Amino acid sequence: MSVNLAGRQTWLFNPAPLLLGTGSVAGKREGEGPLASDFDVIHKDPYLGQKSFEMAEQKFIEEACNLAVRWAGVGRDEINLHFSGDLQNQITSSSFTARSLSIPYFGLFGACSTSVESMQLAALAAAGGGAKLALASSGSHTNAVEKQFRYPNEYGSQKNETTQITVTGAGAAVIAAPDFLPAPPAGQIRITSATVGRIVDLNVTDPFNMGAAMAPAACDTLLTHFKERGVRPDYYDLILTGDLGRVGSNLLVDLLTNAGVFIPEKQLNDAGKMIFSAEPKNLAGGSGCGCMAVTACGHIRREIARGRLQKVLLVATGALLSPLTTQQQESIPGIAHAISWEVF
Amino acid sequence: MSAKPKQTDPSPHSAAAQMQAREREYQQLQQNNQPPQHLLRNCINAFWTGGLICLIAQGVQQLLLSYAGFNEQTVGAPTSAIMIVLAIILTALGVYDRISQFAGAGSAVPITGFANTMSSAAMEYRSEGFVLGVGGNMFKVAGPVIVFGAVSGFVVAIIKVLILELGGAGL
Numbered sequence: 001m002s003v004n005l006a007g008r009q010t011w012l013f014n015p016a017p018l019l020l021g022t023g024s025v026a027g028k029r030e031g032e033g034p035l036a037s038d039f040d041v042i043h044k045d046p047y048l049g050q051k052s053f054e055m056a057e058q059k060f061i062e063e064a065c066n067l068a069v070r071w072a073g074v075g076r077d078e079i080n081l082h083f084s085g086d087l088q089n090q091i092t093s094s095s096f097t098a099r100s101l102s103i104p105y106f107g108l109f110g111a112c113s114t115s116v117e118s119m120q121l122a123a124l125a126a127a128g129g130g131a132k133l134a135l136a137s138s139g140s141h142t143n144a145v146e147k148q149f150r151y152p153n154e155y156g157s158q159k160n161e162t163t164q165i166t167v168t169g170a171g172a173a174v175i176a177a178p179d180f181l182p183a184p185p186a187g188q189i190r191i192t193s194a195t196v197g198r199i200v201d202l203n204v205t206d207p208f209n210m211g212a213a214m215a216p217a218a219c220d221t222l223l224t225h226f227k228e229r230g231v232r233p234d235y236y237d238l239i240l241t242g243d244l245g246r247v248g249s250n251l252l253v254d255l256l257t258n259a260g261v262f263i264p265e266k267q268l269n270d271a272g273k274m275i276f277s278a279e280p281k282n283l284a285g286g287s288g289c290g291c292m293a294v295t296a297c298g299h300i301r302r303e304i305a306r307g308r309l310q311k312v313l314l315v316a317t318g319a320l321l322s323p324l325t326t327q328q329q330e331s332i333p334g335i336a337h338a339i340s341w342e343v344f
Numbered sequence: 345m346s347a348k349p350k351q352t353d354p355s356p357h358s359a360a361a362q363m364q365a366r367e368r369e370y371q372q373l374q375q376n377n378q379p380p381q382h383l384l385r386n387c388i389n390a391f392w393t394g395g396l397i398c399l400i401a402q403g404v405q406q407l408l409l410s411y412a413g414f415n416e417q418t419v420g421a422p423t424s425a426i427m428i429v430l431a432i433i434l435t436a437l438g439v440y441d442r443i444s445q446f447a448g449a450g451s452a453v454p455i456t457g458f459a460n461t462m463s464s465a466a467m468e469y470r471s472e473g474f475v476l477g478v479g480g481n482m483f484k485v486a487g488p489v490i491v492f493g494a495v496s497g498f499v500v501a502i503i504k505v506l507i508l509e510l511g512g513a514g515l
Contacts, residue, residue: 052471152468154435155485156444156451156460158386161379202370212374250377258369281445284379 002127002178007228009196015178016190017126019341020074020133023067024298025060026290027142027168033276038299039169040067046143046168057086057093057141057170060290064170065101065137068297072133072174079103079174080131083121085114085138086289087145087166094137103135112214112243113197113318114138115171115293116337120194122175123339127191132177139170140288149207149323162209164245164287167275171293187343189304195225195338199320203331207321210332211248211272211284214317217334218244219255221315225338226261233263236340237309240300242292242316243272245285271295292316296341304343312341386448393443393450401427401454424455431456432463440464461485 004012024039031042041063048056061084069076082101084094085108098105110117118136125131143153145166151157175191200220204213218241226233233239244252249270256263271292272285296314303309317336326332405423408414414422434440440460444451451457462482469481483490 054471147468151485152464154438154441154460154464154467156435156441156447156457156464158445158448158452160381203367204370204374209374212377216370247377247379251373254373254377255370258373 003124006193006230007224009198009224010228011120011124011127011194011196012229013123013127013178013190013192013194016192016342017123017178018176018180018184019189019191019301020174020176020180021068021070021072022174022297022301023064023069023071023170023172024294025064025067025139025170026294026298027060029142029165029282030167030169030275030286030294035275035295035299038302039294040064040298046141053141053144053147054088054093057088057139057144058096060141060168060170061086061093061097061137061139061172062100064139064172064293064297065097065135068135068137068172068174072176074133074174074176076101076103079133079135081106081122081125081134083108083118083134083136085109085118087111087140087148089148093139093141093144097137101135108138110316110335110337111318111320112140112287112289112291113316113335113337114289115242115291115296116194116314116316116339117318119173119175119191119314119339120196120337122173123191123194126175126177126180129177132180134175135172136175137170137172138289138293140166140168140290142166142168142288145288159283160208161280161283162206162211162245162247163283164210164243164272164285165276165283166288167243167286167290167294169290169294171290171295171297173297187305187307189301189341189343191339192342193225193229193340195221195228197221197336197338198224199333199335201331201333204334205326205329205331207319207326207332209247210287210319210321211243211245212251213248213319213321213332214242214334214336215244215248215251215255217336218242218248218252218315218317219259221336221338222256223259223261225313225315229340233261234267236267236311236313238300238311239263239268239313239315240292240295241268241270241272242314242318242336243285243287244270244317245272245283245287246278247284248317249273274299300341304341310343314339314341389446390448390450393447394453395450397427397451397454397456427454427456428459431459435460435463436467458486458489461489 082103122134122136276282
């Protein structure tokens with residue numbers, strides 16, 4: 001057992017579970033963005049040769065899982081647990097992926113925070129003795145999400161500058177128990193801590209401004225993490241939020257400033273801002289389960305391998321709304337989960 | 345906010361009052377961070393693109409009048425049909441939504457916009473089959489337009505009849 005509870009919401013892992021391998025599969029728009037060279041696979045065809053966008057999303061997640069298992073250098077049948085989530089109704093893309101992988105499976109829904117949520121639970125299982133190897137995956141598909149949450153894809157509605165574009169892509173990570181490798185290689189990424197977020201809802205009702213809905217949750221989780229883990233923000237080389245986009249990221253900086261916390265610009269970034277270029281056609285940036293998943297499992301993992309980063313805090317944010325609650329004029333509850341990747 | 349229980353303690357230190365203060369403070373922050381709205385630019389773009397679509401339709405009408413043997417009374421329907429087919433082709437090619445991102449109301453208000461709502465929904469739900477997919481969802485976006493178009497037409501017609509009748513009887 002190597003899990004210690006710090007405060008109310010934070011798990012400290014010591015010895016820490018290992019991030020053995022990751023897989024990242026991205027779509028066309030992501031493949032034209034600034035992080036393109038750091039993805040394992042880029043698919044230009046939004047259908048991936050399937051009959052529907054939903055089936056394509058499932059293929060994205062499946063491919064990311066298989067890549068992560070291959071990078072980890074383990075067999076699929078050695079993996080004890082699989083945590084996965086997506087944005088489809090009844091998270092079918094994840095469950096159908098689990099059908100083909102046949103690894104014991106938990107389905108999760110944390111909206112766009114699922115990427116870190118699945119890694120947190122996989123790390124908890126690996127550190128707590130519940131699994132020798134655990135697989136965490138999540139993904140999203142822009143066309144499938146537009147269809148479910150907004151309008152038909154080809155419908156001509158003018159989107160405003162606060163709207164975020166759902167990322168097409170999936171990421172997966174294989175997380176191993178701390179003692180899985182007798183002698184971990186130098187540069188082995190370890191999962192050292194996780195902070196489970198609370199729902200924060202400051203009465204934002206605009207579904208085309210999800211960055212604003214999620215920023216208060218990101219702020220709450222960050223402040224809790226610093227306090228409960230007992231570290232200062234500059235402990236981390238990079239604090240990466242999930243998908244606040246340009247609007248939400250600015251709000252997070254303001255909220256942190258109001259709370260008396262200052263994080264230098266180069267130590268705080270957002271996957272939604274990084275994944276697409278800053279052209280006007282990309283609006284406020286990226287969002288979706290796949291946003292943090294492909295950025296962390298593709299770009300961040302490689303940045304750590306290049307030695308540019310040693311300590312990273314990933315804070316995936318989720319807007320827990322549905323089209324129904326939006327029409328019923330409910331406000332949007334936000335959540336943020338944090339996990340730290342470190343190289344000793 | 346009606347779902348929240350009524351707070352009996354009105355003191356500024358109560359949890360509900362604090363939450364309201366946080367919400368107000370956050371609204372202020374959001375206003376400060378609001379990206380620029382480009383209202384004038386959008387209006388100008390909508391004006392000239394909408395006008396351009398109507399100009400194209402006018403050209404089609406002139407062609408039909410000159411070469412296809414239609415007269416002033418019969419040319420309206422085939423002109424609309426041609427504009428609808430053009431909009432559906434642009435929708436199917438994935439171009440219409442890009443035009444709309446630029447044009448806004450300019451491409452939504454003419455009949456081409458209506459054709460786009462129908463055809464985009466029909467394309468979207470093709471994967472769920474012809475009857476429950478295409479048939480069941482084709483009016484998903486266009487349905488409200490038809491319903492409220494018919495309702496407002498009815499109301500305006502009633503008002504017109506009333507005014508004419510009253511005017512005729514009273515004066």
